[in-house]
Amino acid sequence: MPNQMPINHLNHSKKPHLILVPLMAQGHMIPMVDLACLLAGAGALVTFITTPVNAARIRPVIRRIESSGLPVQFVELCFPAVEAGLPAGCENIDLIPSPDLFKTFMESLSLLGPQLKLHLAAASSAPPPDCIIFDSLNSWASTVAKELGVPHLMFYGPSCFYILCSLLLKKNQVLKTIADDFELFPVPGLPEPVEVMKAQVSRWMDRPGWEKISEEFYAAEDSAQGIIMNSFEELESSALELYRKEKGKKIWPVGPLSLYNKDAESQATRGNASSVDTQLLVNWLDSKEPNSVMFVSFGSLARNPFSQLVEIGHGLKSALSSLPSLSFIWVVKEAEKGDGAKKWMSEFEAEIKGRGMVIQGWAPQELILTHAAVGGFMTHCGWNSTLEALATGVVMATWPRFGDQFLNEKLVVDVLNVGVAVGAKVPTLFVDEMSEEAQVKGEKVRKAVVEVMDGGKEGEARRRRAGELKEKARTATEEGGSSSENLKDIIRFAYSRK
Known part of the structure; x- marks a missing residue:
């Protein structure tokens, strides 16, 4: 407490x-x-x-x-x-x-x-x-x-x-x-x-x-x-x-x-029960180098069509080839819908075993973001998620969907300069029937991941600014x-x- x-x-x-x-x-x-x-x-x-x-x-x-x-x-x-x-x-x-x-x-x-x-x-x-x-x-x-x-x-x-x-x-x-x-x-x-x-x-x-x-x-x-x-x-x-x-x-x-939420138990149960064994998750993160893991999650409401899941998967897998030290955690709520998605996800998990972890359902997001191994967060820019990233000093790859999220992206990328835009332009309301066509192709996903995790001098400056905001956030609440x-x-x- x-x-x-x-x-x-x-x-x-x-x-x-x-x-x-x-x-x-x-x-x-x-x-x-x-x-x-x-x-x-x-x-x-x-x-x-x-x-x-x-x-x-x-x-x-x-x-x-x-x-x-x-x-x-x-x-x-x-x-x-x-x-x-x-x-x-x-x-x-x-x-x-x-x-x-x-x-x-x-x-x-x-x-x-x-x-x-x-x-x-x-x-x-x-x-x-x-x-x-x-x-x-x-x-x-x-x-x-x-x-x-x-x-x-x-x-x-x-x-x-x-x-x-x-x-x-x-x-x-x-x-x-x-x-x-x-x-x-x-x-x-x-x-x-x-x-x-x-x-x-x-x-x-x-x-x-x-x-x-x-x-x-x-x-x-x-x-x-x-x-x-x-x-x-x-x-x-x-x-x-x-x-x-x-x-x-x-x-x-x-x-x-x-x-x-300062302890692991409160972080793990914040919002809903975790769909993954938290100790297994922490052990996996402990095995990774600092700032080497990209966390990918799009909140409780956003849904991706199957075609978009495939593009995200291709982008993440391609980023692994670009960055030998990279690993990722991908939260996928949609995999439970339809046999095609389940089959593809099973094959994908086998291909990225060891370097990628897929969580199907609810993930203990705050617990993940606070871990030293996590250096990037691909997010829908919901304010809870955005603020959790800012409070933990994690640089963001921004992929807004609806509501306040596009303006949150502007704040993160254009004002605070602690994020990289994936490239989504068209709002997709969480209650709308999603188009079967993927809005963001795999190459844009790969490019955003690489820029966040290994962005050269600009990437170092983003990470430094994110660290400064983390300290300001903690000071504000003390x-x-x-x-x-x-x-x-x-x-x-x-x-x-x-």
Whole structure:
């Protein structure tokens, strides 16, 4: 467990009671579990709202938190999936079986509102809530807070850079003037020049038919008394400064939240149970030279068609020939779908035995990234994964898919200069039917791997910058650091409302 950050002046017999309401998606739940533990360690009572299916997924984490003695309570609300028009048990975005049901799922989240309100009103044995912290996509929770007269804060999972860019694009009505989805144009008002394409930055909530959800999102953002972010001051100082000016309210970056998990057990169980024997994995990594392993993983939602799996495999195998010292770990969720993929993957594993490890299912990502043997990370640029790489000093090969990921790539490659773009240009929504044609050919994969792992003087400079950001991340979360102090300020905010 982490070093706790007590707030000496607080009367701990009257700890503030914070309610955390994460979005039902792995990438949103994982950092909010970390946030719950940090807030509890800093002097709060925390209630974490979830559902039966999602609680089952993080059961090892729940048990670990309960055994630690941290004052975190997990409350399971019943999500009426069938009533909402969803399959039974569809309680997480990655369980949505069809693109047509994504909007249904997002609209149905508000069905949890009356249950949360009843729970908070009826919980006579617990202290009343002093503050509700809700995921930015759970606008319904801000409605509950307002109805109960409880202060509420928004938790933003993405980078401040992405949030700021989205705000500036909307404020300046830029996308309405761009006809070509793939025309490069600059994001106005940024301190650093960044060019993007319309297709890469259009938010799903701003599409036709989503007006109600969009209005509720922006209303919740405006009504929140402050915003919590999984980032840190030293990483995004210019973006945070400009965003604070734009919003005119408290902005608290408290990350990297992944650094809460300091031991191998907590790293291995973060988010879900590992699909590989962790001791076997660590032994394999221990046998490799420092910075010699490329880790390849594309998050919990992105899916590759079979043709793309083949291209990735060819690129990785070709990179082994280019770099004799290279090894890799490749997380493949798609291999379980279809006999063709299974057969090809079996043959591929035999060919790369000893120099490559394939993990089919969920991998203990943070445990892998913290190992000294890992020197590169091919990632979809989800913010959790990006921030974990930054916090561990690992250089990235960036392959964004949708949402905030293309702007995260711009931050990593163009602003921070700690990554190399693989070359993906076209967004592929996680719920869309994937094209059978591979978007990125094997040669681009090989080239990106070689550039990250052996990029000459430029590669050395990237690795040096990544190491500097790693140290800044750790300093931010230590006692007296910027994230540590921001966390304490959130507790003070909630305490002052008692």
